[in-house]
Amino acid sequence: IAFRTIPEDDTGVAHILEHSVLCGSEKYPVKEPFVELLKGSFATYLNAWTASDCTMYPVCSRNEADFLNLMDVYLDAVFHPLSVKSPLPFRQEGWHYEFDGEGALIRNGVVLNEMKGAFANPDRLVYHELNRLLFPDNAYRFVSGGDPAAIPALTFDGYKDFYTRHYHPSNARIFLDGRVDLEAVLARLNGVLAPYGRRAVQTAVPLQKPVQAEKTIAYEIAADDSEKDKTILAEGWVIGTF
Numbered sequence: 001i002a003f004r005t006i007p008e009d010d011t012g013v014a015h016i017l018e019h020s021v022l023c024g025s026e027k028y029p030v031k032e033p034f035v036e037l038l039k040g041s042f043a044t045y046l047n048a049w050t051a052s053d054c055t056m057y058p059v060c061s062r063n064e065a066d067f068l069n070l071m072d073v074y075l076d077a078v079f080h081p082l083s084v085k086s087p088l089p090f091r092q093e094g095w096h097y098e099f100d101g102e103g104a105l106i107r108n109g110v111v112l113n114e115m116k117g118a119f120a121n122p123d124r125l126v127y128h129e130l131n132r133l134l135f136p137d138n139a140y141r142f143v144s145g146g147d148p149a150a151i152p153a154l155t156f157d158g159y160k161d162f163y164t165r166h167y168h169p170s171n172a173r174i175f176l177d178g179r180v181d182l183e184a185v186l187a188r189l190n191g192v193l194a195p196y197g198r199r200a201v202q203t204a205v206p207l208q209k210p211v212q213a214e215k216t217i218a219y220e221i222a223a224d225d226s227e228k229d230k231t232i233l234a235e236g237w238v239i240g241t242f
Contacts, residue, residue, distance in 0.1 A: 001078060001174045002056040004203040005166050006139045011154035012094075012146015013162045015050040016111050018057075019093035021081040021167075022048060025073075029082060033073055042066040052131075052144050053205060064181055068188055075192045084163050087156040094159070095152050107152055116148045122219040122232055130236040133213045138205050169193050171201040208238060 005014035022034045030036055037046060045060035057078060059070040083089035095109035118124050128143050135141045143150075176185060221230060 001075065001172055002054050003078070003166055003172050004053065004201070005050070005055045005144070005162075006053055006203045006205060007142040007144045008139070009153070010143045010147035010150035011158070012111055012115060012143065012151050013154055013159055014055050014166075015115075015145045016090065016094040016151075016154065016159065017083075017163055017167075018048050018050045018055050019111055020083040020089040021077050021163075023089035023093065024082040025076040026080040026082065027076040028073055033077065037070065037073060041070060043070060046070065050144055052140055053203075060178075064184075067180070068184060071185070071188055075189075078167055079169075079192065081163075084160050090156050090159050094154060109151070111146055112148060112151050115143075115146045115151065118145065119148055120220070125217065125219055126232055126234045129215060129217055130234055133215060134211065134236055134238050135208050136211060136213075138208050140205070140208070165201070166203070168199055168201060169196045170199040171203060207241065 005017075007014060022032075024030055024033060034046070037043065041061065042063040043059065043061045043066065045058060048055070048057045057074050059067070059074050061067040061070055081089075083093075091109070093110045095107050095112045097105055098108050100106050128147075131143075132141045174189065176182075219232075221227070
């Protein structure tokens with residue numbers, strides 16, 4: 001199942017949701033269903049990821065009963081997560097304050113640290129800066145995974161609001177592939193989706209008008225490293241609607 005998740009800022013809310021909805025649900029109220037599945041499932045693929053305008057939750061198994069069980073766990077996770085009722089998963093997966101070993105107040109969190117690592121890569125910095133230059137008027141200028149400098153601006157209320165607006169069947173696409181028992185799968189899907197009505201969800205991204213811009217940014221190197229041959233030059237175009 002995939003949801004159209006259009007970022008409205010650099011806080012990485014879609015990325016934090018991707019992590020935290022898998023921290024227990026109404027039907028499976030365990031701390032880390034994902035970890036438990038990895039221990040006992042026959043899954044050949046089990047993951048989730050955040051793209052620039054959507055969030056995907058793919059599961060795969062060659063065992064029929066296991067596949068139906070994986071569907072059950074993931075669908076309950078995205079439609080009935082405990083993380084919108086308690087702020088603890090948000091703080092764990094997103095960001096929180098804590099004291100380090102020397103007693104200094106610091107920010108910590110799974111996604112925050114993951115994106116700090118990503119932003120230490122100069123190629124990623126160039127990619128994000130190109131998007132900001134090429135798409136100054138629409139959602140693609142934002143870092144859907146979250147900019148470490150902006151992630152701490154996200155509140156639990158903002159997190160819940162984004163979930164409520166985006167995680168609805170009217171804003172989802174469900175893809176089935178391979179040899180599946182279609183009747184059993186559709187019956188399982190119907191059991192999950194039947195209580196919902198159709199809802200208008202505003203997730204359109206306006207077409208960017210042509211732009212031309214350039215920018216120079218800096219990135220960190222080691223203190224004892226030479227600046228020789230460390231310059232990166234990038235050029236980008238947006239062609240058509242792709």
